[in-house]
Amino acid sequence: KRLLVVDDQPDMSELVRHVAESLDYEVWMAVDGKEFMRVFDSFDPTVVVIDILMPEIDGIELVKWLKGRDYGAKVFVATAFDPKYAKLAESLGEADGLDISYINKPFQVADLRTALS
Template sequence: MSKIHVLVVEDEPTLARIIKDALEANDFKVSLAADGVAGLEAFTQVTPNILVADIMMPQLSGLDMVRKIRETDRHTPILFLTAKSTVDDVVEGFHAGGNDYLKKPFGMKELMVRITALLGRITPTCVPQKEKIQIGNYRFDPGKRTLTYLPTGECHELPNRESEILQRLCQTPHAIVPAKDILLDLWGDDDFFSTRSFQTLISRLRRRLAKDPDVKLINQRREGYRLLY
């Protein structure tokens, strides 16, 4: 059985080596790149199962590198490593195409948990990846991450996290989905920054669904969220 291949793009040599040693000790295959340009080239050459990337790097930032990757690859899980942890920074990472983030400094045990969680999301089991979902006057395509307003044909590609949240809500339409369950499923924790990021993305989804007055994304306080249509 082939090993899971992790590409680590990190410009701090000591940290890159620590991550590599920890991953290899857990039976991962690891490739290293020292900046965004080298990371982009390595991604094309080695086709990793998962990408772990620093955000602040010389030549090409992690955000710009991932934007370029997402032009052709929408599915490889991407974990950002960042010393920047404001809500806006985190949301920008998700919009660039990241699937999760890990704030520096971090422990190797937490890194392993994040990577394992991301790899576990490669093949969703509750909603088939290619199944299109009708949400009132909208059609949601989880596989392409698109939301189309059917009366006009207006179509938007959703950032990864918005698509994941909408998909999670569609698994049990009209039922209350606890916010904590979504946070743990998608972020791996329910800390302050994860909660704020989640609330920001919920607001964005509400705006996207606002053209159909019968579609409502309701916050049941202290319980969770319901998608009605």
């Protein structure tokens, strides 16, 4: 199992990494959308966790990018701000067949563990 997390807040990525590694995931952390797109193909994640509100390339743009790549694995979108952005990304992904769900930030360890199990 391989998880790629993209978040411009390193503490959030570290929490995801910690929980995912405890569930036997190999984890790669990207600090922005550009890095996410650069490492995506070589890492070939089975799960991605995408922060919605990031500078330059945001999570909604990354969901659209994944749709264009025929990505078939699990996608989680997350935000600590207005959930309407995550719900928009979720509906965009669902419309094109992505397996996508919304999770709240800050992450609760138990909720994150359940989502990744």
